[in-house]
Amino acid sequence: MLLQSRTLLAAPKPTMPLGASKPVAQPRGEKTGARPGRMPAAFGHFSDLVGRRVGFLFILDSREAGAAPVAFRRRSPRRILMVIQERNVLMNRRLARFGVLLALVALAPDKARDPEVGKSYQVPYRLTDTNHFLVRVRINGKGPFNFLVDTGAPALFVATETARKIGLEPAKGEFWTPVERLDFEGGARLTHIKARVEDPFQLVGMNALGLPGVSIDGILGFTVLARFRLELDPTRDRMTWTRLDFEPPDPPAPRREANELPPAEVQAMNMLGPVAKFAAALVGRQPEERLRPRGSLGLELDEADGAVRVVRVLAESPAARGGVRDGDRLTRILDYDVASVKAAREAVANVSPGDRVPITVRRGEEVQELTLTAGEGL
Amino acid sequence: MPMTTNLRHRIVPMTLLAGLAIAGIGTALTPGRAQAESPKAASGKAKADIPFEMLPTNHMVVRARINGKGPFRLVFDVGAPITLLGNKAAVASGVIQANAPRALLFSIRGEAEVTTLEVGDLTVKDLPVIVLDHPILKALGEVLGKPLDGIIGYTLFARYRTTIDYQARRMTFEPVDFAVRNLIRDLPDRLVGPKVAKHRVLAPGALWGLTVGEPEGDLSSPGVPVRSVLPDSPAAAAGVRPGDVLTTVDGRWTTSINDTYAAAATVAPGQSVPVVVLRDGQELTLMIQPVEGF
Numbered sequence: 001m002l003l004q005s006r007t008l009l010a011a012p013k014p015t016m017p018l019g020a021s022k023p024v025a026q027p028r029g030e031k032t033g034a035r036p037g038r039m040p041a042a043f044g045h046f047s048d049l050v051g052r053r054v055g056f057l058f059i060l061d062s063r064e065a066g067a068a069p070v071a072f073r074r075r076s077p078r079r080i081l082m083v084i085q086e087r088n089v090l091m092n093r094r095l096a097r098f099g100v101l102l103a104l105v106a107l108a109p110d111k112a113r114d115p116e117v118g119k120s121y122q123v124p125y126r127l128t129d130t131n132h133f134l135v136r137v138r139i140n141g142k143g144p145f146n147f148l149v150d151t152g153a154p155a156l157f158v159a160t161e162t163a164r165k166i167g168l169e170p171a172k173g174e175f176w177t178p179v180e181r182l183d184f185e186g187g188a189r190l191t192h193i194k195a196r197v198e199d200p201f202q203l204v205g206m207n208a209l210g211l212p213g214v215s216i217d218g219i220l221g222f223t224v225l226a227r228f229r230l231e232l233d234p235t236r237d238r239m240t241w242t243r244l245d246f247e248p249p250d251p252p253a254p255r256r257e258a259n260e261l262p263p264a265e266v267q268a269m270n271m272l273g274p275v276a277k278f279a280a281a282l283v284g285r286q287p288e289e290r291l292r293p294r295g296s297l298g299l300e301l302d303e304a305d306g307a308v309r310v311v312r313v314l315a316e317s318p319a320a321r322g323g324v325r326d327g328d329r330l331t332r333i334l335d336y337d338v339a340s341v342k343a344a345r346e347a348v349a350n351v352s353p354g355d356r357v358p359i360t361v362r363r364g365e366e367v368q369e370l371t372l373t374a375g376e377g378l
Numbered sequence: 379m380p381m382t383t384n385l386r387h388r389i390v391p392m393t394l395l396a397g398l399a400i401a402g403i404g405t406a407l408t409p410g411r412a413q414a415e416s417p418k419a420a421s422g423k424a425k426a427d428i429p430f431e432m433l434p435t436n437h438m439v440v441r442a443r444i445n446g447k448g449p450f451r452l453v454f455d456v457g458a459p460i461t462l463l464g465n466k467a468a469v470a471s472g473v474i475q476a477n478a479p480r481a482l483l484f485s486i487r488g489e490a491e492v493t494t495l496e497v498g499d500l501t502v503k504d505l506p507v508i509v510l511d512h513p514i515l516k517a518l519g520e521v522l523g524k525p526l527d528g529i530i531g532y533t534l535f536a537r538y539r540t541t542i543d544y545q546a547r548r549m550t551f552e553p554v555d556f557a558v559r560n561l562i563r564d565l566p567d568r569l570v571g572p573k574v575a576k577h578r579v580l581a582p583g584a585l586w587g588l589t590v591g592e593p594e595g596d597l598s599s600p601g602v603p604v605r606s607v608l609p610d611s612p613a614a615a616a617g618v619r620p621g622d623v624l625t626t627v628d629g630r631w632t633t634s635i636n637d638t639y640a641a642a643a644t645v646a647p648g649q650s651v652p653v654v655v656l657r658d659g660q661e662l663t664l665m666i667q668p669v670e671g672f
Contacts, residue, residue: 293579
């Protein structure tokens with residue numbers, strides 16, 4: 001979704017030539033949000049102590065190693081062996097020292113480096129009928145809420161209704177509202193993020209037309225997504241998010257004096273939300289999908305000699321109460337002949353808790369007709 | 379092949395899609411995988427590397443050659459369900475003819491197909507696009523003093539395993555075998571489709587041996603309470619106890635009973651998965667290996 005908050009459009013022209021690819025290095029901690037147009041520091045934070053110290057040691061070592069072939073050429077094979085041995089001792093000593101140093105470096109407190117950096121998370125997502133990616137988010141520990149993954153949005157947007165529900169109050173006169181903690185399904189988390197509490201027309205429209213069972217509570221844009229290396233594979237049901245050591249700047253907040261109206265066509269776009277609402281009223285909102293859990297019997301199964309075998313009846317389960325025993329062969333369920341576990345699974349696919357489930361089992365030579373009452377659980 | 383079909387019938391859905399204001403009139407939310415509808419093979423085999431530029435407005439822009447013409451500047455937008463070209467670029471690249479009919483609103487020209495789109499190391503073949511002048515794109519281009527020619531959306535990137543690295547300013551695309559559905563084609567039918575509530579049964583993929591209850595605490599609830607654990611079941615073997623609050627199954631949140639079943643639906647028998655429970659204020663991660671059965 002190409003999202004450009006109406007107010008953000010009033011931002012001043014960038015101070016840096018467009019297309020400039022070199023990032024401007026900036027010491028961490030310096031706020032870039034107030035200066036529109038500045039590119040974020042992409043590489044090499046000065047406070048990245050671990051990386052620098054290790055890198056430094058590495059350079060020293062490789063320089064000495066590089067001198068070795070020259071020394072070899074001037075000596076006899078025997079001498080070379082000795083030299084190699086000497087070097088090995090030297091090397092071992094150096095390695096030991098290196099190890100100690102590494103350990104020291106590892107122990108050295110380095111508050112600047114976020115322990116999350118480099119961690120990968122499998123983030124479950126849902127693809128809507130309109131080809132939008134939704135992930136679930138908790139805001140300040142509350143939720144979960146459905147958020148759109150949208151590189152076309154410049155920042156984090158939280159719908160006003162959602163913000164109200166969790167008591168996320170936009171500060172008076174401030175454009176951004178601070179969010180202490182953002183947890184994503186799959187384990188990724190961010191702290192101290194700025195959100196814009198607003199209802200972009202795209203959200204209004206989508207929610208009016210109604211995605212079954214889902215309302216969209218906000219949009220994850222650049223300022224959230226850029227903190228991760230994102231991998232999107234449409235053949236998998238999860239995305240991979242790897243935390244980067246990268247703090248994207250907030251997009252410029254609109255100047256207070258900028259009260260000029262957005263271009264007429266953008267105003268037209270903003271009308272689309274209400275239009276969609278109106279269209280929804282005419283077309284009728286799609287009814288929500290009704291979900292219900294399947295009932296459970298408590299049978300552990302496998303296949304043996306072309307039949308479905310009861311490996312184990314879980315104690316106190318519906319199957320145990322109904323008289324099924326370990327080792328029984330299951331031949332019929334709900335009037336379906338079942339010769340495989342797959343067929344048995346299909347036979348019970350629509351069973352609800354409380355349903356009566358007639359089954360036929362073979363126990364040795366004997367055939368038994370039993371009636372189970374499906375229970376809750378998984 | 380340049381073409382515009384059924385323009386009038388499609389203006390409404392296209393406008394809505396273009397505003398990306400629209401949404402699902404359809405039915406199921408597919409967990410992860412989309413239904414295959416119009417298969418289209420991904421071109422090439424290797425992983426392609428694409429540099430991108432960040433606009434001061436935090437949008438990603440790539441430079442692409444379309445049908446050998448260009449380069450054109452396109453916004454890469456994971457939130458866009460379609461790929462979109464402005465009229466100027468579409469005519470310049472021969473995607474549509476200059477005299478193709480256009481609608482009054484946003485100069486919509488309709489659907490067309492790009493024969494080749496080259497961006498970085500990547501060549502995309504036979505890509506369906508919508509031709510119209512997106513007002514926000516135009517406004518952005520004006521603010522930034524450099525025009526933007528279109529938007530790359532789902533219909534392109536869903537052909538690939540896509541990685542986006544904002545720090546390195548690089549994307550990679552690796553072809554996957556995935557049929558990308560054409561939204562424009564089935565949307566009008568969906569708009570007038572039947573309004574029957576769909577029922578769906580959430581079936582666990584294996585036998586766990588536990589029951590869960592309704593969560594307490596509404597939006598601050600961490601998960602569902604475990605009501606019972608069957609003796610000798612996989613759940614019991616893993617150490618789950620009644621009274622535990624189940625918060626996560628295999629990396630998925632279990633904030634409702636339905637959530638719990640939906641998470642268990644993707645776990646196969648014999649698969650050992652982490653399950654997180656809260657017990658006496660402590661968070662415990664237990665490994666459960668559910669068995670074949672129900």
